Amino acid sequence: MVVFAVWEPILPTDWSAPGTSVLNRLHDRRVRQFWDSGHLVAAVIKKAETAGKLHPDCCERNGSLWDLTAAYPPGERWSNILPQPVLLNGTVVQAAADLESIIAKAK
Numbered sequence: 001m002v003v004f005a006v007w008e009p010i011l012p013t014d015w016s017a018p019g020t021s022v023l024n025r026l027h028d029r030r031v032r033q034f035w036d037s038g039h040l041v042a043a044v045i046k047k048a049e050t051a052g053k054l055h056p057d058c059c060e061r062n063g064s065l066w067d068l069t070a071a072y073p074p075g076e077r078w079s080n081i082l083p084q085p086v087l088l089n090g091t092v093v094q095a096a097a098d099l100e101s102i103i104a105k106a107k
Contacts, residue, residue: 001074001103005033006041010066039064048082059090069095071102 005026007018017035026033036042042065049055049065059068068090076083087102089095 001030001106003028003031004041005031006036007033008036008039008042008064008066010061010064042066042068044078044082045070045088049088052082052084052088054085054088056089058094067091069099071099074106 003026007014007022009015017037018033023033045068046060046065056065056068059065069087069092070085071087072083072085087095087098089098
């Protein structure tokens with residue numbers, strides 16, 4: 001399992017990439033974190049979401065998806081067309097239990 005944590009500027013206080021104290025909140029070795037100032041990942045997920053079966057109950061501000069949890073089946077790879085997620089919802093805090101359940105079933 002690999003977790004991607006994508007940080008992007010949404011709120012007025014999000015004027016630069018997160019610092020060490022924020023990045024250290026996700027200290028698991030399977031987590032890959034990066035700053036997406038151009039909202040590129042959010043745009044790809046939003047495009048796939050509009051064509052897909054799952055639609056988040058939240059998580060859009062100024063045209064960008066954010067504070068969103070997405071989980072994909074084991075072995076799926078992102079390419080020109082994203083695979084169908086098994087979870088696409090948020091906020092991250094509210095979707096945590098659903099994500100934990102998916103992870104437990106995948107073990």
